Amino acid sequence: MTTPPITELSERARDVFRIAVETYLDSGQPVGSRTLSKLSGLNLSPASIRNVMQDLEELGLLAAPHTSAGRMPTDHGLRLFVDGMMQAMEPSAEERAAIERRAGEAGSLEEALSNTTAALSGLSACAGMVLVPKHEPVLRQFSFVPLSDDRALAVLVGDDGSVENRVVDLPPGLNHEALIAAGNYLTATLGGATLAEARKRIARQIRDEQAALDSAARALVERGIAVWTEDGDHRPVLIVRGQARLLDEAAADDLERVQQLLEELEGKQEIARLLDSAREGDAARIFIGAENKLFALSGSSVIAKPVRALDGRVVGVVGVIGPTRLNYARVVPMVDFTAATVARLLA
Incomplete structure (x- = not known):
């Protein structure tokens, strides 16, 4: 299914869609029309919101997991939100300091990379990953x-x-x-x-x-x-930290999906290949759910950012993996900052 351009949605539909997605990403639960009418300040009745949500469902942007449940964004809906509506939030001074502090702890380069990846995992509530070329011997x-x-x-x-x-x-x-x-x-x-x-x-x-x-x-x-x-x-070093953070409270109702994701994380060669595909370009790449075959079954998202040396060469990739409901607006800038930190480590 092709994601419709944001310009094809009416202003009312955009507002309902944006608030529905933000509410879902915050709670991890499907959102109902009554909930939106109370939280959003849309000045619309639950019936009006329900009609708009029905239209959004017909466009493939929202879906109802159960007949009586609220709605949640589809992978296509999340893509539309991320590309056209998301407002990024820069990491706080405390978050930046935490990443830099772990990166600066004494030890080998691999230990520093592992520490930095662990810091990213802790702050993003995802599994953190870093892919760097294997050290070349003299x-x-x-x-x-x-x-x-x-x-x-x-x-x-x-x-x-x-x-x-x-x-x-x-x-x-x-x-x-x-x-x-x-x-x-x-x-x-x-x-x-x-x-x-x-x-x-x-x-x-x-x-x-x-x-x-x-x-x-x-x-x-x-x-x-x-x-x-x-x-x-073809022998990069892949460091994955924080897999346990994928087992949060919201995952309790979806253990089969989380188990599938943990099994996928064991296949480091495939993950390395996925991260390596993010080397082109300057901005972070976001893979949402079934957009990538590797994580189609687990319904997971990957955010990956190339790490560039001072001369512009790509010397690695930093990323996170988590459920599709992760906080993209917060995590994308955090991955950007971590990539810059890793670039300094590899300089």
């Missing part, structure tokens, strides 16, 4: 160990003493001497560089024909670097 040594005629083990030793292995396919006709030559060349040329720097350096030297290698060894060098950089690009 290279110390690179070698190739033959496994068969067409495969070898590429061994990377980092400056911090870490050792990682990858299996790489060998170019046709490569002999043992070429394996040694490729490893020696990589160690001599790339020592002290990160993988990203190494990829650029190798590409430049091969392009300018400065690499003293035969064609087979040169192909192996390119494959050896590629097997790490391509893999590293």
Whole structure:
């Protein structure tokens, strides 16, 4: 269903819809016409409000979960509200201070990110998430160990003493001497560089024909670097904190949905992929309910904001996940502020 533009609603319909959504987001419960007539100051009778709500239901913006219950916004209705009617509320000085204080606590970078994510979770009453690239080691040594005629083990030793292995396919006709030559060349040329720097350096030297290698060894060098950089690009660090906050009082009547969400949070690779899709653009992205297949069953919403370095590069994504009834006006600016805080941590 296509969400109608806000301009297609009459002023009365917009007022009723806005107050119905705000009341629902505040209480987490379907809203009836009598409740709105008492709370809203609309100067409309319950019967008039009921008629407007019926029109909004026919437009797919409101829905009644039960015959005798009030109405609640649909995913389409929430999208219309978020995009066209929501008035954001900046985090208070106390909330900003809480996030910055947790970010500044002593410890490793991962601990600081975890603390910051936990602070966001506590303030938003959602599960907090941060996605950052895996730390790239500075290279110390690179070698190739033959496994068969067409495969070898590429061994990377980092400056911090870490050792990682990858299996790489060998170019046709490569002999043992070429394996040694490729490893020696990589160690001599790339020592002290990160993988990203190494990829650029190798590409430049091969392009300018400065690499003293035969064609087979040169192909192996390119494959050896590629097997790490391509893999590293898909191995981000995902930190999730505050899952227990999803089990609030309002969730007691919907435990099946919450259980589904908690199971989805275990699939970190899928969540990382979702957060990664928010890297484009500057503003926070909001995924509401069934708009994203991953959380279609649990009826959850995700707010995600890219983290940018001083040079404009996207170096991570910060976000929260919670029920679709979360307080978007309050949480979106909070995610924005946390993203800026994380950017300073990664600088």
